[in-house]
Amino acid sequence: MNEGVVVIGAGGGIGQALVAHWLATGGGPVIAVSRQPAPFGCDDPRLHWLRCDYSDQQMADVVARIATLAPRPHRLVICNGVLHQGGIKPEKRLEALDVEAMTSLYQTNALLPLRWINQLLPLLGASPCTLAVLSARVGSIGDNRAGGWYGYRASKAALNMLLKCAAIELARRAPGVKLLAFHPGTVDTQLSRPFHANVPDGSLQTPEQVARHLVSLMAGLIPDGELSYLDWQGKTIEW
Numbered sequence: 397m398n399e400g401v402v403v404i405g406a407g408g409g410i411g412q413a414l415v416a417h418w419l420a421t422g423g424g425p426v427i428a429v430s431r432q433p434a435p436f437g438c439d440d441p442r443l444h445w446l447r448c449d450y451s452d453q454q455m456a457d458v459v460a461r462i463a464t465l466a467p468r469p470h471r472l473v474i475c476n477g478v479l480h481q482g483g484i485k486p487e488k489r490l491e492a493l494d495v496e497a498m499t500s501l502y503q504t505n506a507l508l509p510l511r512w513i514n515q516l517l518p519l520l521g522a523s524p525c526t527l528a529v530l531s532a533r534v535g536s537i538g539d540n541r542a543g544g545w546y547g548y549r550a551s552k553a554a555l556n557m558l559l560k561c562a563a564i565e566l567a568r569r570a571p572g573v574k575l576l577a578f579h580p581g582t583v584d585t586q587l588s589r590p591f592h593a594n595v596p597d598g599s600l601q602t603p604e605q606v607a608r609h610l611v612s613l614m615a616g617l618i619p620d621g622e623l624s625y626l627d628w629q630g631k632t633i634e635w
């Protein structure tokens with residue numbers, strides 16, 4: 397039985413591609429959560445587009461709606477993440493550090509996914525569910541050879557640690573859940589667009605390609621009480 401899928405941060409490049417993929421491949425309800433209005437004129441009755449400003453109250457209201465539409469979702473993906481926005485830019489050197497910008501990155505990239513997991517807890521029971529959070533390879537401490545991007549790297553490393561703690565707790569409280577910290581590769585979205593000059597030829601992926609990789613990766617994972625940190629090829633990334 398297909399119990400439905402939930403995409404949080406569905407207005408971004410990867411989020412939109414996931415929603416489109418799941419609508420195109422059939423199955424149960426597709427629930428999209430975003431600050432933004434639905435970006436395409438889609439009249440598929442399986443799509444439920446829920447607006448949310450990511451305040452505690454609106455997140456709780458969204459989860460209550462999800463509970464009526466898909467009380468036992470079997471796939472959840474949290475896409476929220478910021479690299480640059482307004483005055484926030486990836487730092488190249490220590491002099492560029494800005495506490496306000498770093499705090500904002502930490503809130504969106506690390507705390508918001510954990511706040512979602514907290515809110516979604518009542519939907520996460522014993523039935524199998526894979527919950528993927530968009531992390532990034534640059535959150536790996538062991539893999540950090542280039543430095544820079546202090547705020548983004550640190551917020552994704554913090555995300556990975558928070559997800560590890562959640563995996564340990566969920567193993568006890570919701571043993572059907574498999575947690576995945578996912579690196580999508582470099583994907584052609586507005587997040588990566590200013591940095592495409594540094595991407596080797598042929599390694600930029602479309603959001604549609606990444607959506608396919610993630611969906612097939614999630615299908616192969618089984619709940620084991622662990623957090624997996626995998627790239628789009630299914631390869632483990634060092635912490």
Ligand SMILES: NC(=O)c1ccc[n+]([C@@H]2O[C@H](COP(=O)([O-])OP(=O)(O)OC[C@H]3O[C@@H](n4cnc5c(N)ncnc54)[C@H](OP(=O)(O)O)[C@@H]3O)[C@@H](O)[C@H]2O)c1
Pocket residue numbers: 404405406407408409410411429430431432450475476477478479481504508530531532533579580581582583584585586587588
């Ligand atoms: N593109 C890449 O090359 C790449 C590489 C590694 C990791 N990632 C990760 O993949 C995820 C999706 O990124 P994308 O490439 O699809 O980028 P995108 O098109 O810029 O999407 C941004 C995402 O972040 C959310 N968001 C943006 N500003 C926010 C804010 N102030 N507060 C809360 N949520 C906010 C958006 O949610 P709404 O729907 O609410 O707007 C959307 O889900 C991110 O976590 C990113 O770090 C991307």
